[in-house]
Amino acid sequence: MSNWSSTSALKHFQMGETIFSEGDPGDSAYIIESGSVEVAVSVDGQPFPLRILTSGDVLGEMAVMDTAPRSASAKALEETVCVAISSRQISERVQDADPVVQLLVNTLLHRIRSTPQIASSTKSNIATGLQAESPSEDNDKVLDKMRLESELQAALTNNQLRPHYQPLVNIQTRQILGFEALIRWFSPTRGHVSPGEFTSIAEETSLIIPIGQQTIQQSCRDLVQFQTLCPDRPLFISINVAPRQLAEDDFLTNLQTVIDQNRLKPAQIKLEVTERVFMEDPVALETLQRCRQAGFHIALDDFGTGFSSLNYLTRFEVDGFKIDRAFVQEIITNQRTQVLLESMLTMAHGLGMQTVVEGIETQEQLDVLQRSGCDIGQGYLFGKALPFAEVQQLLLQEAAHNPIRV
Ligand code: C2E
Ligand code: CA
Ligand code: CA
Numbered sequence: 001m002s003n004w005s006s007t008s009a010l011k012h013f014q015m016g017e018t019i020f021s022e023g024d025p026g027d028s029a030y031i032i033e034s035g036s037v038e039v040a041v042s043v044d045g046q047p048f049p050l051r052i053l054t055s056g057d058v059l060g061e062m063a064v065m066d067t068a069p070r071s072a073s074a075k076a077l078e079e080t081v082c083v084a085i086s087s088r089q090i091s092e093r094v095q096d097a098d099p100v101v102q103l104l105v106n107t108l109l110h111r112i113r114s115t116p117q118i119a120s121s122t123k124s125n126i127a128t129g130l131q132a133e134s135p136s137e138d139n140d141k142v143l144d145k146m147r148l149e150s151e152l153q154a155a156l157t158n159n160q161l162r163p164h165y166q167p168l169v170n171i172q173t174r175q176i177l178g179f180e181a182l183i184r185w186f187s188p189t190r191g192h193v194s195p196g197e198f199t200s201i202a203e204e205t206s207l208i209i210p211i212g213q214q215t216i217q218q219s220c221r222d223l224v225q226f227q228t229l230c231p232d233r234p235l236f237i238s239i240n241v242a243p244r245q246l247a248e249d250d251f252l253t254n255l256q257t258v259i260d261q262n263r264l265k266p267a268q269i270k271l272e273v274t275e276r277v278f279m280e281d282p283v284a285l286e287t288l289q290r291c292r293q294a295g296f297h298i299a300l301d302d303f304g305t306g307f308s309s310l311n312y313l314t315r316f317e318v319d320g321f322k323i324d325r326a327f328v329q330e331i332i333t334n335q336r337t338q339v340l341l342e343s344m345l346t347m348a349h350g351l352g353m354q355t356v357v358e359g360i361e362t363q364e365q366l367d368v369l370q371r372s373g374c375d376i377g378q379g380y381l382f383g384k385a386l387p388f389a390e391v392q393q394l395l396l397q398e399a400a401h402n403p404i405r406v
Contacts, residue, residue, distance in 0.1 A: 325359020
């Protein structure tokens, strides 16, 4: 498991403060949020200003990309705030890039570095007034992504990521059977950031590994508390797991340690994976198989929305399907959707699998699904994802309405 240093993404520099010096190791690059920075090289022992960078510009990226010492110094010209981008963030992206792109990046870096006098070639810039380059729209998008990633790492360290829990109910009786853990991030600067936005960034990098591990630990601890309010039946927790997490050697060992510490049974943990897991890293699929052998339940998420064939189901057994909410949305208005949904339910039951239908919002949709023989429902009709304390309230209310049946 990777180690994550406790760093804040934002760095403040006073006027005149050195951000880095020539010869320093390149441990981070910076995006300037506000203020301005002068980049200079030393020529015959004298500092020679190269350029002035302002808000939106990036600096220090070269030394980070090729892990060579800094070839220039940078100092703040006024009070300046930067987002630090760690060498891990950048090198991971270069390593993950297509080999041709890697080669081009490395060649380009080598060429820039070996240009005899970076300083002399930029003297003309100085003569024309040290213009800062304005980043293109594409650059803006990339920079915003890097910024978000840095903030996400800081959010992880500062405990700003919390699972909320959405009820999964028996579709006939509406009794709560378990919860799906859905991660929530409240950022002091951005407000609520949607998991759709940040889980994809976390999955592109290895940040999903510590985030996922924290979600597993927290949701298992919380499940123990929920269970005390619901002594008549075992509750389960459904946890979304990305292929990248499953590709880690110690995924299963860590999972087992967490459930042993909390005295939970493997069957109380459902791992939700999308069919991407069948197409990406074979190591991830092997881990999933071992998890299933160890008694953890595997549910295929967003079922019906992918593009792969169903062939993988002949080779790999799962315990359940989660039928995507796209089908439920049209179940009333589109007869064909209803037929497709019913066929999926028949197939799942034929294979001995449990079915969950996601995104149920209306009583009308529920009525159709109850007649179709689906097992478990999830959706705003039963409740949105709630924080820990509100789930406790919900379970207390449920117990008050339905006294314990032993
Ligand atoms: P998902 O796993 O398909 O989660 C279901 C999403 O549908 C959730 O969005 C949930 O709030 C939303 N939803 C549930 N019922 C309804 C409904 O009745 N109507 C509508 N319109 N939406 C409904 P959310 O929480 O924004 O999560 C989005 C995605 O983020 C998840 O999709 C999942 O792919 C990812 N995600 C969330 N938490 C985690 C996590 O801990 N790990 C990983 N790897 N991914 C996560
Ligand atoms: Ca899910
Ligand atoms: Ca889903």
